[in-house]
Amino acid sequence: MTKELVFGHQNPDTDAIAAAIALAYLEKQDGYETEAVALGPVNPETQFVLDYFGVQAPRVVNHAQPETDQVMLVDHNEPQQSIADIAELKVTHVVDHHRISGFNTAQPLYYRAAPYGCCSTIITQMYSEEGVTIPKEIAGLMMSAIISDTLLLKSPTTTDVDRDALQALAEIADVDNYEDYGIQMLKAGTNVAAKSAQE
Amino acid sequence: MTKELVFGHQNPDTDAIAAAIALAYLEKQDGYETEAVALGPVNPETQFVLDYFGVQAPRVVNHAQPETDQVMLVDHNEPQQSIADIAELKVTHVVDHHRISGFNTAQPLYYRAAPYGCCSTIITQMYSEEGVTIPKEIAGLMMSAIISDTLLLKSPTTTDVDRDALQALAEIADVDNYEDYGIQMLKAGTNVAAKSAQE
Numbered sequence: 001m002t003k004e005l006v007f008g009h010q011n012p013d014t015d016a017i018a019a020a021i022a023l024a025y026l027e028k029q030d031g032y033e034t035e036a037v038a039l040g041p042v043n044p045e046t047q048f049v050l051d052y053f054g055v056q057a058p059r060v061v062n063h064a065q066p067e068t069d070q071v072m073l074v075d076h077n078e079p080q081q082s083i084a085d086i087a088e089l090k091v092t093h094v095v096d097h098h099r100i101s102g103f104n105t106a107q108p109l110y111y112r113a114a115p116y117g118c119c120s121t122i123i124t125q126m127y128s129e130e131g132v133t134i135p136k137e138i139a140g141l142m143m144s145a146i147i148s149d150t151l152l153l154k155s156p157t158t159t160d161v162d163r164d165a166l167q168a169l170a171e172i173a174d175v176d177n178y179e180d181y182g183i184q185m186l187k188a189g190t191n192v193a194a195k196s197a198q199e
Numbered sequence: 200m201t202k203e204l205v206f207g208h209q210n211p212d213t214d215a216i217a218a219a220i221a222l223a224y225l226e227k228q229d230g231y232e233t234e235a236v237a238l239g240p241v242n243p244e245t246q247f248v249l250d251y252f253g254v255q256a257p258r259v260v261n262h263a264q265p266e267t268d269q270v271m272l273v274d275h276n277e278p279q280q281s282i283a284d285i286a287e288l289k290v291t292h293v294v295d296h297h298r299i300s301g302f303n304t305a306q307p308l309y310y311r312a313a314p315y316g317c318c319s320t321i322i323t324q325m326y327s328e329e330g331v332t333i334p335k336e337i338a339g340l341m342m343s344a345i346i347s348d349t350l351l352l353k354s355p356t357t358t359d360v361d362r363d364a365l366q367a368l369a370e371i372a373d374v375d376n377y378e379d380y381g382i383q384m385l386k387a388g389t390n391v392a393a394k395s396a397q398e
């Protein structure tokens with residue numbers, strides 16, 4: 001089986017990182033040889049999340065070749081938001097919650113999109129459909145992604161599916177009060193950004 | 200709720216018709232006000248299928264407006280294979296098993312694609328995921344679509360998922376020997392076509 005890189009968009013946010021890690025794990029259960037990577041360093045909010053759940057930041061890559069020419073995209077589909085050599089690669093899977101724009105393939109593929117507030121919400125559904133248990137730390141990452149993308153379920157893009165997924169993930173991640181956690185997490189993003197601006 | 204038309208590609212084949220009827224029914228259970236239509240008259244093979252399972256051919260339409268401006272596409276995504284006024288419509292759902300080409304949206308949507316031999320195979324999965332019972336006649340149509348698209352599971356595009364779906368659908372449709380049925384069905388397509396060519 002060909003190795004496949006799994007990644008979110010450039011300038012990754014928490015959803016881009018969480019969704020990549022979560023999809024890479026899920027597809028590994030289906031027999032794919034996947035590795036979650038990132039198209040840039042993680043931001044302070046995501047670093048807080050990774051530290052909290054004891055997960056290492058994905059390796060940063062700029063090109064997929066010559067490592068591999070098969071990739072899976074999460075949290076984006078537009079080529080200009082993707083990896084530098086996207087035009088030369090075969091995209092085998094996409095999971096996304098954005099409009100579709102400029103995305104063309106030569107071959108049929110797996111494409112899973114829904115108009116939810118967060119890509120990790122769709123991946124949470126996929127775990128459930130495939131009967132795969134979500135590891136505790138991956139539940140923590142996806143829970144954080146939903147909090148991040150929906151601003152604690154307050155953004156107008158929030159759906160009931162996001163609400164239900166957040167509840168379920170918080171339970172698996174063993175986070176008693178996701179509001180308290182979420183405020184800490186969102187603050188971690190802003191505080192550090194503010195600090196480095198002052199320095 | 201806005202009425203939505205559900206249809207397959209121009210010059211509809213059995214999968215385009217079956218998938219439209221099956222998705223329209225499934226989304227109705229989710230509260231959408233759907234109607235399956237067709238972008239052209241059904242071919243002799245599909246007419247055999249509809250007669251066999253006692254289903255009426257969908258109404259033929261050329262434009263969605265002014266009836267509605269919301270649509271769901273099955274068995275295609277490329278605008279040039281779609282309804283005449285596709286550029287002015289909002290596509291809310293796509294279920295397809297082809298490459299993605301020239302398909303762009305202004306808004307997020309439901310998009311479900313997989314590299315299987317038949318679109319009806321994906322819709323069979325969706326019924327199962329959503330826990331919706333497939334009505335007997337819709338199972339018959341989707342079974343026929345899989346036989347049609349995969350030439351009785353012999354085409355190189357056939358996957359194990361198609362094989363499993365065909366078995367399950369034949370049982371629901373109460374078809375004891377789907378090979379016998381399939382040969383009759385494929386013959387109905389060729390015979391009538393041959394006959395009208397001679398006339």
Ligand SMILES: [Mn+2]
Pocket residue numbers: 009013015016075
């Ligand atoms: Mn994002």
Ligand SMILES: [Mn+2]
Pocket residue numbers: 015016075097117118119120149
């Ligand atoms: Mn996102």
Ligand SMILES: [Mn+2]
Pocket residue numbers: 208212214215274
């Ligand atoms: Mn077709």
Ligand SMILES: [Mn+2]
Pocket residue numbers: 214215274296316317318319348
């Ligand atoms: Mn088809």
